Amino acid sequence: MIDFRYHLVSIVAIFLALAVGIVLGTTLLQEPAVKSAQEVTAQLTKTKDELRAQMDVLQSREAGNDAVISALTPALVAGDLTGQRVLLIETPGSSAAVREATQQVLDQAGADVTGRVALTEKLLDPAGKGVLDGLVNQFKPANTIFPATTTSWDRAATLLASALVTNDPAQAGTPNTATPDVVGTFEAGGLLTVDGDPTKRATLAVMFAPEKPFEGDDAEVMAGALVSVAGGFDAADKGTVVAGAAATTAVPGDVISSLRDDSEISKGVSTVDTADMPVGRVVLVDALREQLAGRAGQYGIGRGASVPLPPLTSATPTPTTQSGS
Known part of the structure; x- marks a missing residue:
């Protein structure tokens, strides 16, 4: 063992x-x-x-x-926008540096920048749609009837646009009779702020998209609200361009991508996603000239852009019979 x-x-x-x-x-x-x-x-x-x-x-x-x-x-x-009055529309989170650089180029193009309107997040908040509807009902002309499909922001944009822009050169530089009350009430309600004298109506508008896409549960709704605002101004003036920087990815809260995805509004409103670069600001001026000719395009390098810049032309734009652009 x-x-x-x-x-x-x-x-x-x-x-x-x-x-x-x-x-x-x-x-x-x-x-x-x-x-x-x-x-x-x-x-x-x-x-x-x-x-x-x-x-x-x-x-x-x-x-x-x-x-x-x-x-x-x-x-x-030089001279591309001589005689045109341009309204600048800032949005929550848009770049002040891009706006200042753009304003300088607009001045070089001969445009008269009437002033700035800065929209607030309160205006875009879905919880505040009742307030917007109340203001619209208070100030809209009695004979104005909105289609049943319009949103609160569609209606608010129509009201604001009528107060701040016009497609009639003879009315440019003059306020609408309701302009002081409309702008004053929206400002008092914390829905926007103004700088300069935007109440003397412009003929063109440039909206600056937020630097970063909106985030959160309401991101898509807020981006859509700004698309509605751009469409409302474009219908009332001689042309509107939404400018900003190209988004790196496709997200619901990106304003420029949302506008390009809207088949109706993108027919009239132009976008430039290179406004954070010097070349993009030249493209923006070209896009405004194209708007004066009744055409629109989606320009830049990001998602949904068709080409980097509008077709080059030396001819003076001839306005068409279309409303807005």
Whole structure:
């Protein structure tokens, strides 16, 4: 019979064998594993450095192109919008820098910027539709009947547009009789703020889309509300362009994408998704000129854009008989 000492020795031998195997295995595998990891790390570092160099070159090229376009912009847009009055419409989250740069280019094109209207999130809040409907019913002409399919923002946009823009050059620069009350009430209600003298009606409008898409449960509704506002102004003036930056992905809260997806409003309202770049602001002026000729387009590099810029033409735009654009 095998005694206890034999069992003990056997067990110890087994554990010693395991320990020796682990030590030998670790020693044998350590050098190849470390070498492989070092090679992978070196390759990743090399790739990162190459990508960084490529990015630096692209950024330098972009800065150079922007500098050239900025220098040429006054000559490229000179006189394109002479005699036109332009209303600027800011939206919640839109870029002040883009708006200021755009206003400078509009000035260079000969346009008269009448002022700015900044819409607030309160105006876009679905919970406030009752307030909008009440204001519209208070100020709309008695003979105005809205189609049953219109939304609260469609109706509010129609009212605001009638107070701030016109497609009649003879009425440009003059307020509608109801303008002071309409704008004053919307402002008092925290639905918008004004700067300059936008009540002296403009002939064209530029709406600046939010820098980032809306988020949350109401994102799609809020984006749709701004699309309605753009459509309402376009129906009342000689042309409206929505400007901003291209969204990196398709999301429900992106205003420019939402407008491009609206088959009806996109027939009349133009979009430019490169307004954050000097070239995009030149394109915006071209898009406004095209609006004066009764045409619209979706321009830029983002989702839903048809081409980077409108067809180049030297002919003076001839207004069509269409309402708005």
